[in-house]
Amino acid sequence: MLVTLLALAPLTRAMRTAHAADKPNIVILLADDMGYGDPHCFNAESKCRTPHLDSLAAAGMRFTDAHAAGSTCIPSRYGLVTGRYPFRCENFNPSKAALIENGRATIASVLRDRGYHTAMVGKWHLGFEGGVDFDYSKPLRGGPHDHGFEYFFGQHASLDIPPYFYIENDHAVAAPTNKIEANNSEGWTKIQGAFWRAGGIAPGFVMEEVLPTYTRKAVEYIEQRSRVDDDRPFFLYLAITAPHTPWLPTEKFRGTSAGNLYGDWVAQVDDAFGQVLAALDRAGVADNTLVLFSSDNGPVWYPADVEKYGHSSTGPLRGMKGDVWEGGHRMPFIARWPGHIKPGSTSGKLICFTDVLATFADLTGATLPDNGGEDSFTFLPELLGQSAGDKPQRQDLLLGHGSNGLFLRRGDWKLIPFLGSGGFTRPSRIKPKPGEPGGQLYNLAKDLGETTNTYAEHADIVKELTTRTTAIVNGTRTRP
Ligand SMILES: [Ca+2]
Numbered sequence: 001m002l003v004t005l006l007a008l009a010p011l012t013r014a015m016r017t018a019h020a021a022d023k024p025n026i027v028i029l030l031a032d033d034m035g036y037g038d039p040h041c042f043n044a045e046s047k048c049r050t051p052h053l054d055s056l057a058a059a060g061m062r063f064t065d066a067h068a069a070g071s072t073c074i075p076s077r078y079g080l081v082t083g084r085y086p087f088r089c090e091n092f093n094p095s096k097a098a099l100i101e102n103g104r105a106t107i108a109s110v111l112r113d114r115g116y117h118t119a120m121v122g123k124w125h126l127g128f129e130g131g132v133d134f135d136y137s138k139p140l141r142g143g144p145h146d147h148g149f150e151y152f153f154g155q156h157a158s159l160d161i162p163p164y165f166y167i168e169n170d171h172a173v174a175a176p177t178n179k180i181e182a183n184n185s186e187g188w189t190k191i192q193g194a195f196w197r198a199g200g201i202a203p204g205f206v207m208e209e210v211l212p213t214y215t216r217k218a219v220e221y222i223e224q225r226s227r228v229d230d231d232r233p234f235f236l237y238l239a240i241t242a243p244h245t246p247w248l249p250t251e252k253f254r255g256t257s258a259g260n261l262y263g264d265w266v267a268q269v270d271d272a273f274g275q276v277l278a279a280l281d282r283a284g285v286a287d288n289t290l291v292l293f294s295s296d297n298g299p300v301w302y303p304a305d306v307e308k309y310g311h312s313s314t315g316p317l318r319g320m321k322g323d324v325w326e327g328g329h330r331m332p333f334i335a336r337w338p339g340h341i342k343p344g345s346t347s348g349k350l351i352c353f354t355d356v357l358a359t360f361a362d363l364t365g366a367t368l369p370d371n372g373g374e375d376s377f378t379f380l381p382e383l384l385g386q387s388a389g390d391k392p393q394r395q396d397l398l399l400g401h402g403s404n405g406l407f408l409r410r411g412d413w414k415l416i417p418f419l420g421s422g423g424f425t426r427p428s429r430i431k432p433k434p435g436e437p438g439g440q441l442y443n444l445a446k447d448l449g450e451t452t453n454t455y456a457e458h459a460d461i462v463k464e465l466t467t468r469t470t471a472i473v474n475g476t477r478t479r480p
Contacts, residue, residue: 023364024337025225025289026111026235027280028356029273030080032073032123032158032244035299035327037315038266042332047257047311048266052274053334056293060336061345061383067397067409068297069353071321071328071423073125073158074099075401076296076353077239081106081126081147083357083368083376087401088476094127094157098142105372107357108148111235114364117225119151120144121217122239124167128156132163136175145170149237153217159210159241162199166213176200183246185261192300193261195245208248214240215272219279226283233288238276242269245300260309262301290337290363292356297321298328300424318450322423324407324416325450329399341383350409351379352397358479359383362391374477392480398472404428408469412445415465441465 037043039050041057042064069079075086078099091097100106108118128134129142134156144152153168163176180201185193196207218238225234242265249256249264253271257263273293280286298321301313319325333351335341358376361368368376377394381387396410404422408415416422417439419430432438437455441462444450455462472478 023114023116023233024340025233025280025285026116026360026363027222027276027289027291028107028237028239029276029291029293030122030237030239031269031273031293031295032239032241033297033299033321034243034266034269034295034332035301035313035315035320036317036330036332037312038243038295038299039270039332041334043312043315045312046315047260047309048263048270049257050266050270052270052277053293053332056273056277056291056336057334057344059338059343060291060334061341061347063333063335063347063349063351065348065350066294066331066333067350067352067399068294068329068331070399070401071297071323071404073123073244073296075399076329077125079375080296080353080356081108083107083354083373085354085375085398085472085478087398087406087473088374092402094125094131096127096131098127098129098146100126100142100147102142102146104147105357105369106148107360108144108235108237110148110357110361110366110368111364112148112150114366115232116235116364117151117230117232118149118235118237119221120149120154120237120239121152121221122154122214122237123158123241124152124154124239125157132156134163134172136172139170140167140172141170143167143170151221154214154239155210155241158244159207160196160245162197163201164196164199164205164207165202166205172202174202174204176202176205178203185247188261189300189302191245192305193245193247195247207246208250211240211242211248211268211272212250214238215275218276222276222279222283222285226285239296240269240272242272243299258309260311262299262305262313263309263311287338290335290340293334294331294353297331298323316449319421320424322404322421323425324400324404324422325425326444326448328421328423335383337383342385345385347382349379349382350394350397351377351382352394352399355379355394368479374479376479395478396468396472398469398478406469406473408465408472409444410465410468412443413461413465414440414442414444414450415462415469416440416442417466417469
């Protein structure tokens with residue numbers, strides 16, 4: 001039996017390669033806490049310089065109704081990697097456990113099984129077995145390397161959350177045996193500027209060098225894949241830790257945005273992505289690579305910052321990171337695939353990060369298992385300008401998790417069954433006064449900025465959306 005299996009192994013590999021040979025490489029460029037209104041191509045009034053993202057948009061398709069799977073890092077990334085609504089995940093604390101159970105389909109496992117070489121660089125934030133009680137002498141289980149990524153170089157969580165150390169594949173590059181004090185920036189709130197928390201840090205781990213390091217690792221990966229004698233296409237998930245805190249622009253970018261430290265930092269993020277795109281060009285693979293760009297959630301940018309710097313990080317959208325309002329979860333989203341996606345095009349289709357998994361499956365001819373990608377709908381036909389035919393399409397969107405509560409988008413309507421932002425905008429929750437509506441209902445087609453609560457006027461729509469919310473929560477999936 002063993003002999004038979006060994007004899008079959010090279011054949012299987014060859015067959016996979018044959019399947020994959022005509023498939024594009026795939027690169028996901030994921031920013032951390034960048035707002036809808038930061039890239040110039042999504043907000044003509046933006047004060048941030050984003051020439052590389054603007055060029056990417058000019059060569060591809062902009063989505064104006066694309067949503068992260070949550071308005072903070074963890075649910076957003078859970079939805080992106082698994083194609084499943086994060087509220088369905090029972091263990092949701094990466095400091096305590098690995099969030100994704102063994103064997104669950106991920107964007108990486110699906111592509112790997114279709115013959116791709118798969119790699120991730122950057123921030124995971126979906127937990128490791130044992131949470132942050134890492135045993136640095138042992139392999140770190142439950143991370144990217146156990147969920148379909150053949151190569152991983154990155155970190156466990158955000159760059160303001162200790163312990164600070166790099167992980168390569170399944171081991172710590174160096175254990176965080178040193179200590180670092182907490183840091184803040186004058187003139188900004190406690191969770192803006194060069195903010196990080198005190199904790200352990202590995203010798204040689206330098207905060208300012210993290211973004212340049214991930215950029216270099218991504219560039220090296222592309223160069224290496226273009227040289228290696230292996231005709232498998234590649235999938236690179238680059239999840240940088242910026243423009244999330246700490247805002248640490250290097251000298252080249254410091255002071256380039258009229259005193260706005262955040263603007264300097266966003267400019268460096270744009271430059272980092274520009275370097276990766278240039279590497280695709282140099283390697284001669286840009287024409288055969290699908291590039292997706294987005295951000296994992298809205299910015300930490302208050303009304304006072306809009307006033308002071310004349311820049312709305314969410315553009316026309318209300319709210320910020322953590323919020324149920326659009327500024328928390330509607331994301332700048334760009335897709336480029338030369339010769340396949342129409343340059344300079346715009347789509348108003350409702351898509352969610354959870355849809356990336358089904359889109360990759362559609363692109364590569366993979367069949368998703370019943371217990372995978374439960375809330376994932378392909379948007380490949382939209383990318384290619386084709387009819388979806390009989391491929392199931394997203395009808396609505398149920399986001400939220402834990403304290404920020406569930407809220408439903410369906411058609412033009414959005415139902416938030418409570419008052420308040422649910423997130424970082426104060427107040428997070430408001431108790432309705434006698435006679436006041438108990439929730440929020442907005443018509444986004446007429447009122448994208450969520451300024452007029454029509455909850456009291458449309459009891460029928462509130463009822464319909466409430467019924468649908470209950471049905472989604474009580475089920476295990478929305479994908480047929
Ligand atoms: Ca984030």
